[in-house]
Amino acid sequence: MDKPAIHDDLKRRILTLELEPGTALDEARLSAHYRISRTPLREILRALAGEGYVEIVSHRGASVSSMSHRVLRDFFQTAPMIYAAVGRLAAHNAKPAQLDAMRETQEKFRAAIDAGDSAAMVYHNQRFHALMGEMADNPYLKPSYDRLLIDHARISQTFYRPRDPEMQRRNRAALAHHDEMIDALASGDSERMVALIVEHWELSRDLLDYFVKPDPLVDEIQAANA
Amino acid sequence: MDKPAIHDDLKRRILTLELEPGTALDEARLSAHYRISRTPLREILRALAGEGYVEIVSHRGASVSSMSHRVLRDFFQTAPMIYAAVGRLAAHNAKPAQLDAMRETQEKFRAAIDAGDSAAMVYHNQRFHALMGEMADNPYLKPSYDRLLIDHARISQTFYRPRDPEMQRRNRAALAHHDEMIDALASGDSERMVALIVEHWELSRDLLDYFVKPDPLVDEIQAANA
DNA sequence: CGTTTCTCTTTTGTATACGATATGTATACT
DNA sequence: AGTATACATATCGTATACAAAAGAGAAACG
Numbered sequence: 306m307d308k309p310a311i312h313d314d315l316k317r318r319i320l321t322l323e324l325e326p327g328t329a330l331d332e333a334r335l336s337a338h339y340r341i342s343r344t345p346l347r348e349i350l351r352a353l354a355g356e357g358y359v360e361i362v363s364h365r366g367a368s369v370s371s372m373s374h375r376v377l378r379d380f381f382q383t384a385p386m387i388y389a390a391v392g393r394l395a396a397h398n399a400k401p402a403q404l405d406a407m408r409e410t411q412e413k414f415r416a417a418i419d420a421g422d423s424a425a426m427v428y429h430n431q432r433f434h435a436l437m438g439e440m441a442d443n444p445y446l447k448p449s450y451d452r453l454l455i456d457h458a459r460i461s462q463t464f465y466r467p468r469d470p471e472m473q474r475r476n477r478a479a480l481a482h483h484d485e486m487i488d489a490l491a492s493g494d495s496e497r498m499v500a501l502i503v504e505h506w507e508l509s510r511d512l513l514d515y516f517v518k519p520d521p522l523v524d525e526i527q528a529a530n531a
Numbered sequence: 532m533d534k535p536a537i538h539d540d541l542k543r544r545i546l547t548l549e550l551e552p553g554t555a556l557d558e559a560r561l562s563a564h565y566r567i568s569r570t571p572l573r574e575i576l577r578a579l580a581g582e583g584y585v586e587i588v589s590h591r592g593a594s595v596s597s598m599s600h601r602v603l604r605d606f607f608q609t610a611p612m613i614y615a616a617v618g619r620l621a622a623h624n625a626k627p628a629q630l631d632a633m634r635e636t637q638e639k640f641r642a643a644i645d646a647g648d649s650a651a652m653v654y655h656n657q658r659f660h661a662l663m664g665e666m667a668d669n670p671y672l673k674p675s676y677d678r679l680l681i682d683h684a685r686i687s688q689t690f691y692r693p694r695d696p697e698m699q700r701r702n703r704a705a706l707a708h709h710d711e712m713i714d715a716l717a718s719g720d721s722e723r724m725v726a727l728i729v730e731h732w733e734l735s736r737d738l739l740d741y742f743v744k745p746d747p748l749v750d751e752i753q754a755a756n757a
Numbered sequence: 758c759g760t761t762t763c764t765c766t767t768t769t770g771t772a773t774a775c776g777a778t779a780t781g782t783a784t785a786c787t
Numbered sequence: 788a789g790t791a792t793a794c795a796t797a798t799c800g801t802a803t804a805c806a807a808a809a810g811a812g813a814a815a816c817g
Contacts, residue, residue: 351577366769444678558799775803779796779799781794
């Protein structure tokens with residue numbers, strides 16, 4: 306396993322919660338596991354810290370970045386705005402090749418929902434939104450957007466209940482939104498794109514109601530982007 | 532000079548354009564200069580890459596992150612929105628100690644303008660907005676905001692003309708805006724804060740007109756945040 | 758019995774040596 | 788003369804050894 310592969314593997318393990326938030330990442334143990342020396346492994350951990358996957362404290366090593374209650378609040382405060390901005394730019398800049406990749410991903414997402422495979426659902430949903438970030442192609446939005454995607458994946462899994470019929474209804478709705486988003490992106494309709502994203506986030510509204518104190522800011526931002 | 536000091540020194544040299552965009556950063560040369568070995572220096576460069584100060588290409592080393600024409604366009608497209616969102620949150624969350632620090636910085640900024648010291652102006656303006664980012668205290672907005680601040684400093688210096696009376700007028704206006712922002716932050720008036728930031732960015736509008744193709748998106752976002 | 762301090766162990770941080778890869782240059786060939 | 792290829796050199800990447808710091812546990816003290 307080479308360096309980029311190890312980098313990706315750690316990302317995957319963090320996104321899938323195989324490595325839970327807060328988990329200590331011992332350099333010696335990891336370097337032994339991946340059969341490389343500590344030097345390149347440390348550089349991988351530094352890179353992951355820069356991307357927001359892990360947190361490093363001087364002389365106290367790395368750990369998987371945490372997900373406190375505060376994080377959850379900030380997440381729902383920020384995500385709709387950034388996603389809307391990214392969606393707007395993506396509608397302006399989407400290239401045919403990127404749209405094709407997105408359609409492929411969407412089909413895999415659809416298959417995952419049909420099969421009830423929650424791990425695959427999270428993965429392909431993640432990929433769908435990551436592709437949208439690439440379409441937006443804005444180096445200033447990307448770092449925040451990518452960080453939101455990390456916790457998007459982790460939060461989804463945390464609150465996912467496979468048996469709940471309400472959950473399945475929401476998955477279907479998300480799937481339909483994705484289809485419409487592809488249309489909007491293909492036709493360059495940025496206003497429709499923003500509206501769809503706001504609607505998309507309404508799906509998470511009850512999560513927000515459960516876990517986050519009501520905050521007028523969220524309404525303001527969503528209204529502002531509508 | 533210890534590791535964090537070297538880290539800060541490199542940031543300073545990049546922000547002040549002492550190290551110009553695109554400059555190659557030779558590991559051996561830098562480690563010799565700072566009297567440390569290549570291992571910790573490489574980790575510093577990796578960290579700087581994560582923060583957006585440098586770009587690293589595999590087997591081709593690190594270089595100061597570039598500032599292409601595209602970057603400039605994206606910058607003016609994105610900055611008003613992110614700054615407004617940060618300002619809004621800062622008005623909600625500003626703590627007295629942070630406001631005190633901001634007032635101190637503002638006085639240094641004022642002194643720099645009075646003295647016509649452009650390096651100090653850029654530095655204290657940078658610090659003012661960095662403090663605003665800390666007030667906002669949102670881990671998802673911070674990475675994008677910090678990247679914007681990097682290029683904010685570099686672009687300011689690139690287009691600064693000390694002799695131009697128009698430039699001096701704009702500095703005075705920026706100073707006045709900062710004063711008003713401190714008021715708005717202290718009283719928790721987030722709407723006024725957003726309005727001030729939009730106004731603040733109008734100052735850069737002629738730069739935008741010179742160097743960036745007109746794009747309705749900017750108006751939309753500014754209107755949306757107003 | 759609780760607290761403190763010293764020592765030992767574990768883990769992170771740094772230096773140096775070596776190996777791998779990319780680039781520039783010279784030479785041979787078409 | 789132009790291009791291609793092989794070699795030389797410089798630079799990046801990795802491994803290992805050692806130093807420094809933090810944490811755990813035992814012993815001494817109040």
